[in-house]
Amino acid sequence: MKPDDFLPRPDQVKTFATQPHATPLYLTSVWECESPAQADAMLGGQEPGYVYQRDGHPNGAALAAKLNELEQAPHGMVVASGMAAISVPLLATVAQGEHVVTASRVYGKTLQLLNAEASRLGISLTVVDTNDLAAVAAAMNEKTKLVIAETIANPLLQVADIAALAEITHRGGARLLVDNTFASPLVCKPLELGADIVMESLTKTLNGHSDVLLGYLGCRTDIWPRVKQVVSAWGFSASPFDCWLAARGLATAHLRLERACSNALRAAEFLSQRREVERVEYPGLAVHPQHAIAKRQFVGPTGPQFGTMVAFQLKGGRAAADKFITAAKDIPFCPSLGELSTTLSHPETTSHRGLTPEGRAALGITGGTIRLSVGTETPEFVCSSLATALMQT
Numbered sequence: 286m287k288p289d290d291f292l293p294r295p296d297q298v299k300t301f302a303t304q305p306h307a308t309p310l311y312l313t314s315v316w317e318c319e320s321p322a323q324a325d326a327m328l329g330g331q332e333p334g335y336v337y338q339r340d341g342h343p344n345g346a347a348l349a350a351k352l353n354e355l356e357q358a359p360h361g362m363v364v365a366s367g368m369a370a371i372s373v374p375l376l377a378t379v380a381q382g383e384h385v386v387t388a389s390r391v392y393g394k395t396l397q398l399l400n401a402e403a404s405r406l407g408i409s410l411t412v413v414d415t416n417d418l419a420a421v422a423a424a425m426n427e428k429t430k431l432v433i434a435e436t437i438a439n440p441l442l443q444v445a446d447i448a449a450l451a452e453i454t455h456r457g458g459a460r461l462l463v464d465n466t467f468a469s470p471l472v473c474k475p476l477e478l479g480a481d482i483v484m485e486s487l488t489k490t491l492n493g494h495s496d497v498l499l500g501y502l503g504c505r506t507d508i509w510p511r512v513k514q515v516v517s518a519w520g521f522s523a524s525p526f527d528c529w530l531a532a533r534g535l536a537t538a539h540l541r542l543e544r545a546c547s548n549a550l551r552a553a554e555f556l557s558q559r560r561e562v563e564r565v566e567y568p569g570l571a572v573h574p575q576h577a578i579a580k581r582q583f584v585g586p587t588g589p590q591f592g593t594m595v596a597f598q599l600k601g602g603r604a605a606a607d608k609f610i611t612a613a614k615d616i617p618f619c620p621s622l623g624e625l626s627t628t629l630s631h632p633e634t635t636s637h638r639g640l641t642p643e644g645r646a647a648l649g650i651t652g653g654t655i656r657l658s659v660g661t662e663t664p665e666f667v668c669s670s671l672a673t674a675l676m677q678t
C-alpha cells in the first residue's frame with residue numbers, strides 16, 4: 286500500500302437511478318471543477334453551480350428559493366443569523382460619511398449594531414418614531430441611504446405603514462429595509478408594498494423548532510451584486526446543516542402560522558376581558574392603533590392574519606409580572622419567539638434591559654409588560670394556561 290492510499294478520498298457516487306424524495310444534506314466545503322474555464326464562469330456568476338461553500342451551496346440555495354417565492358423577492362440569500370441579514374444590507378448600501386434613519390422600536394441588537402458598530406465606520410444615525418411619517422421625512426437628508434423599520438415592532442406590536450415609508454424613503458433617494466421577523470412572509474410581504482430589502486430572522490417562526498440560528502434577506506436586482514459580495518467577503522454565509530434544518534421547519538410554517546395566529550387572536554380577546562389586565566396589544570384587535578393599516582397590509586389563506594405575538598400590561602406592575610411568570614407553568618419564560626409552544630418574555634428584564642427606565646417608559650414598557658409568543662397548542666390550552674397564571678397575580 287502506498288502512503289497516499291490512506292488519504293481520505295470522497296466516494297465518487299455522482300448519480301443514482303432514482304432520486305431522493307427528501308433534500309439531501311450537502312456537507313462539502315469545496316466542489317471539484319472540470320476545467321479552469323468552468324471554475325472561472327461559476328465564480329464569476331455566468332454559469333450556475335458551486336465551487337466554494339462561502340459563495341453558495343445547494344442547501345442554502347434550496348431554502349432561499351422557497352423564501353424568495355414567499356416574499357416575492359427577485360433575489361435572496363440565507364445568511365448566518367438574523368443580525369447578519371441586517372448587517373449585510375447596511376454594509377452593502379451605506380458607506381463612510383453617509384446616514385441611516387431607523388425606527389426607535391426595533392430589535393435591541395439592531396440599535397446596538399447601528400449605534401456602536403456602524404458609528405465606528407463613520408455612519409451616522411437618526412432614531413425616529415416611524416409611525417410618525419412627518420418625523421421620518423424630517424429625519425432624512427441628502428446623505429441618507431437606508432431607512433430601517435419593523436413590520437410589527439417589539440414589544441408593543443405597532444404596525445409600520447410600509448407603503449408610506451417606502452414612498453418617503455424613495456423620495457429622499459434612499460432604500461427601505463424592513464425587518465419582517467414578527468410578521469413572516471405568510472402575514473406580510475414588504476417587497477410587494479414597496480420596500481427594497483426584506484429580512485427575516487429564520488431563528489424564529491419560519492424555522493419554528495428552536496434549534497437553528499439563521500437569517501434571510503431578499504432584495505431588488507440593483508443591490509443584489511453588492512449583497513453577494515458582502516456576504517462572501519465579510520463571511521456571513523450560512524452552514525448547509527442549518528439550512529437543511531430550516532428548510533424542514535419552513536415546510537410546515539403555513540400550518541403552524543395559521544394555528545398560532547388564530548390562537549393569538551383568541552388569547553388577545555381573552556386577555557382583553559380580564560380584570561387583572563390593564564391593556565392588550567394585538568394588531569388584530571379593532572382597538573389597536575394601526576388595525577386599519579394591518580388589515581390593509583396583512584395577508585392569510587382566508588383574509589388577513591395578524592401574527593403570533595401578543596403583549597399586555599398587568600395592572601399590578603412588576604410584582605404582578607413576577608407572580609404571573611412563576612405561576613405560568615405551561616408557558617415557559619423564553620426570551621425569544623416563534624417556537625412550537627407558547628412562550629412568554631418580560632421586556633423590562635430581557636430585550637429592553639439596556640435602556641434607562643425613562644427610555645423604556647417612552648416606548649410604553651413597564652415592569653408589568655408581558656410579551657407572549659403564541660404557539661400551536663389548542664386555543665383552550667393557551668387560554669386556560671393564561672387564566673391559571675392570571676389568578677395568581
Ligand SMILES: *Cc1c(COP(=O)(O)O)cnc(C)c1O
Binds near residue numbers: 466489
Ligand atoms: C431575533 C430577531 C433578530 C435577530 O435575529 P438572530 O437570528 O437572533 O440574529 C432581528 N430582528 C428581530 C425582530 C428579531 O426578533
